[in-house]
Structure formats: C-alpha cells, structure tokens
Amino acid sequence: MEIPFIVNVRKDTGLINSKVGIWLFLASEVTLFGGLFSGYLFLRLYADYPWPERALPVLPGLINTFVLIGSSVTVVFAWAALKMREWRKFQIYMSITLVCALIFMALKGIEYKAKFGHQAVQIDGDGPVQGHEIVEGHVHYAELDKDGQIHEVDKERKKEDGVFSANRIAFKASELSFVLTRPSHEAYVKEILKQAGDSHTITLKEAYRVINEDELYKGDLNRTELLESENALIADAGAELSTDVLDDLEDAYLDARSHDRKVRTKFLAASWDWIRDEEGIDEAATYVIEMDLWKERRKEDGEKLKIVTLGPVAEVTFTIDPPLTLVLKPGDLVKVSDVDIKLRDDTVAKGEMLPSPIIMGVDALDFRHTAQRAEAEELDPFPVIEQTWLLTHKAHHGDEEEGHDADHRNEFKKIWDCHMAWLKAETARLKTKGREPSMNDKFRVNWDQIIAYRDVNEELEYDAKMVYEYASDPDDDLVLYSSGLFDLKGFAGANHNEFDFPHLEIPRNKVGFESTFTPRWNTYYAIYFTITGLHGLHVIGGALVLGYYLFFGRKMYDSNPEWLANRVEIGGLFWHFVDLVWIFLFPILYLM
Amino acid sequence: MAGSIEEVQKAKRLYMFIGLLLFFFTVVTVAVATVESLDFGGHGFDKVDAIIGLSIAAFKASLVMIIFMHLNHERPLVYFVYILGIVMAFFCIALIGWAKDDPIRYGNPNASDGFYNPDKPATRSVH
Numbered sequence: 001m002e003i004p005f006i007v008n009v010r011k012d013t014g015l016i017n018s019k020v021g022i023w024l025f026l027a028s029e030v031t032l033f034g035g036l037f038s039g040y041l042f043l044r045l046y047a048d049y050p051w052p053e054r055a056l057p058v059l060p061g062l063i064n065t066f067v068l069i070g071s072s073v074t075v076v077f078a079w080a081a082l083k084m085r086e087w088r089k090f091q092i093y094m095s096i097t098l099v100c101a102l103i104f105m106a107l108k109g110i111e112y113k114a115k116f117g118h119q120a121v122q123i124d125g126d127g128p129v130q131g132h133e134i135v136e137g138h139v140h141y142a143e144l145d146k147d148g149q150i151h152e153v154d155k156e157r158k159k160e161d162g163v164f165s166a167n168r169i170a171f172k173a174s175e176l177s178f179v180l181t182r183p184s185h186e187a188y189v190k191e192i193l194k195q196a197g198d199s200h201t202i203t204l205k206e207a208y209r210v211i212n213e214d215e216l217y218k219g220d221l222n223r224t225e226l227l228e229s230e231n232a233l234i235a236d237a238g239a240e241l242s243t244d245v246l247d248d249l250e251d252a253y254l255d256a257r258s259h260d261r262k263v264r265t266k267f268l269a270a271s272w273d274w275i276r277d278e279e280g281i282d283e284a285a286t287y288v289i290e291m292d293l294w295k296e297r298r299k300e301d302g303e304k305l306k307i308v309t310l311g312p313v314a315e316v317t318f319t320i321d322p323p324l325t326l327v328l329k330p331g332d333l334v335k336v337s338d339v340d341i342k343l344r345d346d347t348v349a350k351g352e353m354l355p356s357p358i359i360m361g362v363d364a365l366d367f368r369h370t371a372q373r374a375e376a377e378e379l380d381p382f383p384v385i386e387q388t389w390l391l392t393h394k395a396h397h398g399d400e401e402e403g404h405d406a407d408h409r410n411e412f413k414k415i416w417d418c419h420m421a422w423l424k425a426e427t428a429r430l431k432t433k434g435r436e437p438s439m440n441d442k443f444r445v446n447w448d449q450i451i452a453y454r455d456v457n458e459e460l461e462y463d464a465k466m467v468y469e470y471a472s473d474p475d476d477d478l479v480l481y482s483s484g485l486f487d488l489k490g491f492a493g494a495n496h497n498e499f500d501f502p503h504l505e506i507p508r509n510k511v512g513f514e515s516t517f518t519p520r521w522n523t524y525y526a527i528y529f530t531i532t533g534l535h536g537l538h539v540i541g542g543a544l545v546l547g548y549y550l551f552f553g554r555k556m557y558d559s560n561p562e563w564l565a566n567r568v569e570i571g572g573l574f575w576h577f578v579d580l581v582w583i584f585l586f587p588i589l590y591l592m
Numbered sequence: 593m594a595g596s597i598e599e600v601q602k603a604k605r606l607y608m609f610i611g612l613l614l615f616f617f618t619v620v621t622v623a624v625a626t627v628e629s630l631d632f633g634g635h636g637f638d639k640v641d642a643i644i645g646l647s648i649a650a651f652k653a654s655l656v657m658i659i660f661m662h663l664n665h666e667r668p669l670v671y672f673v674y675i676l677g678i679v680m681a682f683f684c685i686a687l688i689g690w691a692k693d694d695p696i697r698y699g700n701p702n703a704s705d706g707f708y709n710p711d712k713p714a715t716r717s718v719h
Contacts, residue, residue: 027680037681072656579660
C-alpha cells in the first residue's frame, strides 16, 4: 500500500503526513513528561523530610548534557547531509549521534549502579528527637561462623560461597509455619532447604488431616472419627518439607475451602428464600439482617454448617532439628522480633533472633532530619545531635587495630567535632560576605568532607583543631573532592575502592529503616528513577529508529532520497525532544 | 524550512552556532549552581537559584525547539498541536493547585491544613 503525502506536502495542512503524526505524538509526550514534572514538584513541595538537594554527582550529568546537545547537532547535520545528497556525510553524522546515545546510556548505567550499591540506614536513636539520623555508605561482607554468629569478612572474599552482604538478618529458627492460603511459598521453601542442607531435618510437626468429602456425606461417622479415618490423612507427622509436600497440603486445603464456601453459599441462599417466604418481604439484605428471626435462622445454620463443612486448618507447622540459622535479606521480611520473624509470603519462623548488625563503611552523616525535628520541638539542634546514638555509642571495633580508638570516643563523634570546627570557620568566612551556611552545610557531612577532615592530619587522625586552622586560613583551604568538579575519584559519588571510610556496626535494634538508594529509600529516588528511566527508554527508542535509517537506509536513499531525508527529519524531531527533556532534567535533578 | 541546497548550507552554520550556544549555557547553569562567587541569592540552593536555573533551561529548550525543531518556520497546524501539548503540560502541573484541597490527609493530623507542616513534621512510625 502506498502511503500518501510522505514526500510532497498535503495542500490543506501544508505538511507531509508524517510530520503531522510526529507532532501529535510529541504533544502527547510533552503532556506525559509535564505530568511527571508535576509529580516531582508535588513530592518536593510536600516532602515530610529534608529533600536531597544537589545530592547527585554533577559530572556524569554534565557530560550527558554535552553528549545529548552534541547529538542534537549531529542529527540535524545528518539531515542536512541527506538534503544535499551526501550519503557519506550522513553516515558519519548519524554514527556520531548513535555513539552519543551509547555514551549517554553507559553513564546512566554507571550512575544507576552506584545508587543500587549505596546503602542508607536511618538509625533508631537515643536522643530527645528519636530515630532520624541517617548514615550512608557501602555495606561490607560477612559470613556465619560455626556458632551461627555473623562475622565480617574481607572484601576480596565477597564472591565466595556462604559470604553475604553484611545487612542480612540471622535468625535461629526451630519452627516454621506456612499459611496454606498463599500458594506462593516456592522461592522461600527452596531458599530455606538450601540453607538447611543435609545437616538439618525439617519435618511436619503434626499430621495434616482434612475430612474426606465423600465420607462426610455417607454420614455414618462423627467428625472425630472422620478426621481420624485413613482417607483424611494428607501428610503424616514427620513428613519432610519440600515444595511437593507443601503443594499437596495447599491443594487439599484449597479444595476443602472451596467445598465449604459452596456449602455456605447454599445455606445462605436457602435462608434467604426461607425468610422471604416466611415474612413475605423482598427488602434489601441490610434490613433483613437486623431482624431477630433472621439472626435466629443464621444461628441454626451455623450449627448445621459445623457438621456439613470440612473445616480445613489453614496453617501447617514444621519443626527444624537441630535449629537452623537462617540468613535472610531484610527485604524478604515483613516483621522482625526477638522470637519470631515473618517472611513476605506470611511464613512465620519461631526461634531466636541472633545479633544481626549492619556493618558498613560510612561515607556520609546526615543530621538534617534530626535538626528539622529538633527545631520543630523548639530545641537547639546541635545538643540534640550530640546525644544521638551515632555520636554517643561505644565503638566495638577498631580498638585493637593500630590504636585507632585509643581515646574511647567513637570515630563519628570525632568526625562531627571536625565538622563543627569546619562549620565555625565556614560560618565566619560566609559572614564576611553577609551570608549564612545552608542546612546542608550545617547538618550534613559529605564523603569528601570525611576524607578531608582526616587528611589534614598526617597521622590520618580526625583532628578538629587542625581542621579549624586549615578551614579558617584563606591560603590553605580544605581540599574537598566534590568542589573539584573534574576530580574523577568521586565521579559517581563516594569511591570506596579509592578511600578508606570509617567502619560502623549498627545493632539491629538501632536500625530504623534501611535501603539502598532506590525508590524504596524516599520519594526523591522514586521520582528520579521514574523520570530518568523513562527518559532513558526514549533515548534507546530514538537510537533504534535512527540506527535503522543508518544501517538500512541505503536502498531508500538510492530510490527516493527525499523520502529518507523526511524520515530522518521526523526521527530527528523526536531526538531533539529527548534532548529537550534532558535540558530540564539536568538542572532539576542534579543542581537543585 | 530550509529547502534548497544553499539554504541548507546556510542553516548548517546556524545549527553549529546554536549548538555552541547550548554548550555555553550548560556551563553557565553549572557555574551559577556550583561556583560560590556566582551563587545568586543566599548561600546554597534557594528560590533565586531555582528561578535562574529554570530560566536558562527554558531558554535552552526554546533554542532547540525554534532552531533544531524548525519552529521558526513551520505551518500553523504544527503550532496548534505544539501549543496544545504545552497547555496540557501546564494543566498537569497546575493540578498541584488542587492538592491543597485534597481530602486525603496524611502525616501529622495536627498540621494546620492536613499536609506537611514544617513546624510540626509528621512522625515516621518505626517499629
């Protein structure tokens, strides 16, 4: 079929049809991104936590801006080359455009990867305003020792069997209860069996029985006898846990439940018919259920139902012998207590919680939320911060190593003291310009500050006095890596391979909320991933279309070059739009 | 739209110039956000920085639309569709105006209007 008006313009619109099409599409795209920017604005204006201002490393975003603008120029040059019938030039410009798309996506990948590997923990604190200090960093690695205790291991061993991220929860389970209404246990059962290996047996605690439907209707046995009968047995006590066994139990339960539901519905219908005949009414059920007669009838029904339903038990319990230490991701658990945990599939494990600290290298301290809450309570934020768990806890680690913590103050208190010294100097400096330090300056210690505070001292000790001297000396300012925009050491944020960050072990009962920098952490990262993810998909889509013109366009160029030029113009319009969205995204996400 | 070869040749110089202009304003955007002596308004990010940053972005976006997307010489239909898109986008953003009247309350019930009140932040339940 021939498509009309793709080379010559239509008289009434004055345009080629494909241009009308692309502009309609772009208008819908403007609306789509407009809605998302609106979402961003809403989340930011009504955020109930300090919004992460200028939280992303600028350099990758800046390079990506250059790359996209550059590709916008080359794509329009590629179109111009086709207009002038220069195939070779078209190939070159279009190839550059595609390389730009590739660079853009690669940088996006690096950024995303840094976010996925970056951990944040909100601590359940001891201060007057509880639980709002945040530490950021990289989780270390750990394994279970013979006694089932979590022990940190070297980073080099991270790929070994039995080594896991040191944010897992260790729980010594002696009993597991599965809920049979949820037919989705498979993944967890497999994981538990894998961790149990051959050294633990997981067996059904009590026989699981469901009354057999056929026997029920014969009516020559009472319910106790029915339950004891051979046909009622689904799995005997001592049956080993497997997905098959659990499937059998689930099937038996669900069949019986569906039988019971049918019976109940029949009873309800019969009762309804009865009361209608009895009372001669056909009113709404809400009216009927208030009648004493109806209530009486339903009570009688209830007694009868006890006899004619199968009444399956919805929960089965397995015992673990000897008790097994389960190591689980925090995200797999919906409830954690000292004696039981609940998995996402509602499976409950009973036993004993083991010390499951989060062990991490800390690259930022964030007291902004604490300060915000303190100010709301009309408290001076600084003394409140001094009382938080992070600054007051006794460090267990590092004491022995190289006399690091010889003076029993924890490392984070020292960092905070350095920060206060820096802030004092910085406040004085800004005052000469008639300015004040920002909320970020005051209450957030960034990774480059942590490094700089330590590096001023040749012994690599945190030394508040020296920090103050350096910071207040105009000739000898602190070297902050992020202020050197083009320092590649912090290209995608704190670089844990390059720098040694202070070690922190957070006991599980001090962990308020923990997450990597994904949408789970806060609404900023939710909208960040939504908008940049959608934008990234547009880049990929646009690159595929432009790539098609480059690699499969020659035939059309030979037969109808003007048509190809028009196609490239249409693809180019989309590409410019992708650039346009990024022009807004870059300042909004990276600089504001 | 540039139709003849001469026009296209001439337009190429313009595209190059606009590209460089966009690069330049990108640098300006970063500079006003990161260089202290160019930080307008108060210290750190504030309203003034937001206005400047978004104004530059809007200017850059206009350049892309007018020159690269040929909106400087288009047919009326394109303008109509384009304005329709912009109006819709503004409508989406204006929806926030109604947010204040949203009956769904969250956060601190003591907050004056049911929304987040910086003087009385919502408490986050931590078990």
